[in-house]
Amino acid sequence: MLRAHTVEEVRAAEAALMATLPEGALMQRAASGLAYAVVDLLGGAYGRRVVLLVGSGDNGGDALYAGAMLARRGALVEAWLLSATVHEAGLAALRGAGGRVGTPRPGTAFDVVVDGIVGIGGRPGLRDDARDALEVLGGVPVVAVDTPSGVDVDSGAAPDDHVVADLTVTFGTHKACHLLDPASLACGAVELVDIGLDPYLPPASVEALQPEDVAAMLPVPDPEDHKYTRGVVGVRAGSAAYPGAGLLSVAGAACGLAGMVRYDGDESVLALVRAAHPEVVGPGRVQAWVVGSGSDTGAEQALRDALADDVPVVVDADALAFADLARGTDAVLTPHAGELSRMLGVDRDAIEAEPLAHARSAAREYDAVVLLKGRHTVVARPDGRVRVTTTGTPWLATAGAGDVLGGVIGALLATGLDPFDAASAGSWLHGAAATLAAQDGPIVASDVAVALPDLIAGMGR
Incomplete structure (x- = not known):
């Protein structure tokens, strides 16, 4: 460390x-x-x-x-x-x-x-x-x-x-x-x-976090494990207006860390999910939810439904407008500077000038782990403890990358990591996978999801 x-x-x-x-x-x-x-x-x-x-x-x-x-x-x-x-x-x-x-x-x-x-x-x-x-x-x-x-x-x-x-x-x-x-x-x-x-x-x-820290956090299946004991992560993301966000959230969640991924959302997105990820199943019991990416007008209800299950929740994108609902729960809020500006009522330039102070402020105010996205992402706990992500590449600044990140964090929550560890390890993996995929060249968000299993396998070795 x-x-x-x-x-x-x-x-x-x-x-x-x-x-x-x-x-x-x-x-x-x-x-x-x-x-x-x-x-x-x-x-x-x-x-x-x-x-x-x-x-x-x-x-x-x-x-x-x-x-x-x-x-x-x-x-x-x-x-x-x-x-x-x-x-x-x-x-x-x-x-x-x-x-x-x-x-x-x-x-x-x-x-x-x-x-x-x-x-x-x-x-x-x-x-x-x-x-x-x-x-x-x-x-x-x-x-x-x-x-x-x-x-x-x-x-x-x-x-x-x-x-x-x-x-x-x-x-x-x-x-x-x-x-x-x-x-x-x-x-x-x-x-x-x-x-x-x-x-x-x-x-x-x-x-x-350093590579050895993340490797020590990652779940490794025991011989007697099965898909349910390895953790089930649910995704409520995407909409008819933004189907790609739901697909990318699922892609991050389906990186292999959890034993099963469930999709519970718009029917038009479900068809895309089934075509790209036939292993993903429909609604049912989960150990963690990922909510909000591209949810459009359905974000509030999706978050309410997820919180009703009393399991950890990743609150992203459209659902951040209703982050008050998750106050004091096992939640990871994942705003970028613009979203945090609206959540705190603070000018975006001020947040970008001092991300540490504002991430800590948001974690205290919402009584939850806050992951403030940026070149060096800041993950803050309500007690002020912070982890900074130093992995990544400028090519990661691409549409949909945050949707993949939310899925990865949700998978780690489902395996039993606490919100602070899941957010900081997930952010580290996300940045490292982007670097692996980019090879000093351009990438799109789906490339990051594709690179995750190889990255994780290499860390185990």
Whole structure:
């Protein structure tokens, strides 16, 4: 499990660790990891031109010590000091290793910029001098120290003025901004350097599943299992106006995780379902429902009928207009930003600027698991715990993909996973299947459903 901690949690862990170490040892660990990452990025150190953008915080000290290490390996290192106060010992180390202090000026060629402007405790945004320095260095690859300067570390928000890194080297643990959009878009690749914080960190409230986590969650049939004991998922989706939504919801549910899929909906959709999925049967008892995709005017009644069965429910698309009915039940609500905007009465732009805050707010308000779809989907529980999905491909932004996702989550609910696990594992599988299907090219939603069984089988191996 990839875990992300808050600034307060990291600061407390650092203080506890530093009490056990000689003075300056923790910064040396961080600087060493940073220097090695820069060397790896550049393919060597000797003769490379490195510029350090140095602010007043510990990130500036990390950059200066890393610069000293690079200079000792033959790099030409120059520090641009963007604060009247910098880490004096780090600056002395840089000068002692042959590095120098310069000033922002156009026309100077560098191979890499090390962003040590603002630490994790800094306010979002950049001052004019930092913005001007970055403008002079436009086009040069950027390595951010811990987090890109200017982003909001805990919320994942990204003001207009912030560093956009090609690589972010972070220390001890990930931070929320490494996982959450829009800030994660500014991080580039993220490399974690172990500096010994783990024993001092509390459980994280923001996580990202990894393949081994998902594999451990997936149901594996026992020899004595049969179709009913493996879970039965029901789908109430689609309509005469939107038959494809029902078919795609069934396709996601029929990925093989559950023992049986039932379709209970519009007769015109049923004919399509039978033609594409002859194994799908009609109405009957289920262990979970998937409701709402393309349900049109029938969404409210479909949701009421599903909730009457007192089993977990995926509430999607048209049914989200009636999400109040599912308040406090074992439900997974699956809005995109526009749908959540209507559910919360909040502007869509505000939701996209801070998806973490709004997903948590919706989970509290509706007393249910909320899956906020996006490039990095956010799954939130009412108690504030969050998982972020980092699998997927831009090609997944295609009509009907959310219908498939709802079906997959419903299948996992039917097998007995709780709503939080079903939503986060289902979202991970959905993104990974899209990547497998796309192979760096375009896909449609049905391709994702087709790729799921092979993905799941490969995870088992």
